[in-house]
Amino acid sequence: MMNGAAGGAVNSRERALVLHPYKKADGATRSVESCLDEAVGLAQAIDLDVVCAETVRLQRARPGTLLGPGAVDTFQTIIAEEEITVVVIDFPVSPVQQRNLEKAWNCKVIDRTGLILEIFGARARTREGRLQVDLAHLSYQRSRLVRSWTHLERQRGGSGFLGGPGETQIESDRRQIDERITRIKRELSRVVRTRDLHRQSRKRVPYPVVALVGYTNAGKSTLFNLLSGADVTAQDQLFATLDPTMRAVTLPSGRTIILSDTVGFVSSLPTTLVAAFRATLEEVLEADLILHVRDIAHPDTLAQREDVHSVLAELGLGDGSDSMLEVLNKIDLLEPEARTALALQANRDDDVIALSAVAGEGVPTLLEAIDDRLNADRQVVDLSVSLADGEAIAWLYQRGEVLSRRDDEVMAHMRVGLDAADAARFGHLFADHR
Numbered sequence: 001m002m003n004g005a006a007g008g009a010v011n012s013r014e015r016a017l018v019l020h021p022y023k024k025a026d027g028a029t030r031s032v033e034s035c036l037d038e039a040v041g042l043a044q045a046i047d048l049d050v051v052c053a054e055t056v057r058l059q060r061a062r063p064g065t066l067l068g069p070g071a072v073d074t075f076q077t078i079i080a081e082e083e084i085t086v087v088v089i090d091f092p093v094s095p096v097q098q099r100n101l102e103k104a105w106n107c108k109v110i111d112r113t114g115l116i117l118e119i120f121g122a123r124a125r126t127r128e129g130r131l132q133v134d135l136a137h138l139s140y141q142r143s144r145l146v147r148s149w150t151h152l153e154r155q156r157g158g159s160g161f162l163g164g165p166g167e168t169q170i171e172s173d174r175r176q177i178d179e180r181i182t183r184i185k186r187e188l189s190r191v192v193r194t195r196d197l198h199r200q201s202r203k204r205v206p207y208p209v210v211a212l213v214g215y216t217n218a219g220k221s222t223l224f225n226l227l228s229g230a231d232v233t234a235q236d237q238l239f240a241t242l243d244p245t246m247r248a249v250t251l252p253s254g255r256t257i258i259l260s261d262t263v264g265f266v267s268s269l270p271t272t273l274v275a276a277f278r279a280t281l282e283e284v285l286e287a288d289l290i291l292h293v294r295d296i297a298h299p300d301t302l303a304q305r306e307d308v309h310s311v312l313a314e315l316g317l318g319d320g321s322d323s324m325l326e327v328l329n330k331i332d333l334l335e336p337e338a339r340t341a342l343a344l345q346a347n348r349d350d351d352v353i354a355l356s357a358v359a360g361e362g363v364p365t366l367l368e369a370i371d372d373r374l375n376a377d378r379q380v381v382d383l384s385v386s387l388a389d390g391e392a393i394a395w396l397y398q399r400g401e402v403l404s405r406r407d408d409e410v411m412a413h414m415r416v417g418l419d420a421a422d423a424a425r426f427g428h429l430f431a432d433h434r
Helices: 004-008 032-044 069-081 095-105 112-123 127-142 170-204 220-228 271-276 278-285 301-314 336-348 363-374 390-399 420-429
Strands: 015-022 049-057 086-089 108-111 209-214 245-250 256-261 289-295 324-329 352-354 378-386 401-407 411-419
Touching (some): 015 032, 015 069, 032 049, 032 112, 049 069, 069 095, 086 095, 095 108, 108 112, 127 170, 209 220, 209 301, 220 245, 220 256, 220 289, 220 363, 289 301, 289 363, 324 363, 352 363, 390 411, 390 420, 411 420
Parallel strands (some): 015 049, 015 086, 086 108, 209 256, 209 289, 289 324
Antiparallel strands (some): 245 256, 378 411, 401 411
């Protein structure tokens, strides 16, 4: 089986050229420079040595080479002079365009989808993550069997996009890939069933699930570590977190929640990855509350917000507004005037929390907001339970929030916060305790 993590490794510091082709579009939400910066960050995330990065204005996409002949010749010279071995094109590139550019430039060419798949392959750690990466990898690979890699066979072995000889027996390779896809889907279905069993087990535990989502590098893992005391990888790097991590966190009220850290989203996320990682992202679908963490200091923060909402919509969550808090992170990077304006916005909107996960500023407010949101449909009831009825008392501690308790010789007099459904359930199960 293809090993996504191993396949994703690249030779030590391959020299790379990053190109961001763009078409002039009215109403564009991102600056061209910001898009180029993100593409460079993606390339650096798999340890490519980016020696040159350029934007390229496209009047029209050439069917054979994407870029015009003048641009192809110009970059051919740069590639030769700078001894570049990998060109990353931050744009969809067809198999034919990829093959022709590789011949013209005598180096490897990958597009945005291939690059993101490469990153995911390098980062997957759990069995499910590796299987999902392999599935997406193979689906992408299958569509590009027209390539000829004969001039690149001096590259490393392995099954990642950045190396290894290419496919020469197209039909045979396509059949082998189809067989591997079928096998991986079968294995993945078993992993997903196990995951479903774990999820059903958690449902029997009365802890609500709170999921962190957001654009990659928005600070989700830093916030996760701060809230949970965990040591999840938190780096200033795109896609530093791939596999979901869950930890128990105690809120100010004493209520316990399960906090889930998830993979970051990115613009133009490959459709194959959205489908392949659906099982992982189902943690978000099952969450009682979603924390959308935004890098409020990023120049494209609004566009990133829209990208996240778009992926959530693909998962069937709509805009998620009824079960979402917007966490505006990295306020420590803002100028004083911007911070003041943001604080006023957060004070006006109960669904918005401004904070700095690095400095810890605003985190208590976030915890209180989570508490308030999860307790919105709770009701406080006064109950008297026989001290001999340990089952009823244990049930209340497990399913509710015991706000106060006073015991006399025979009874426990308790004030308990319960969700409406649990209050009704307690009344049905233990009818004589009101």
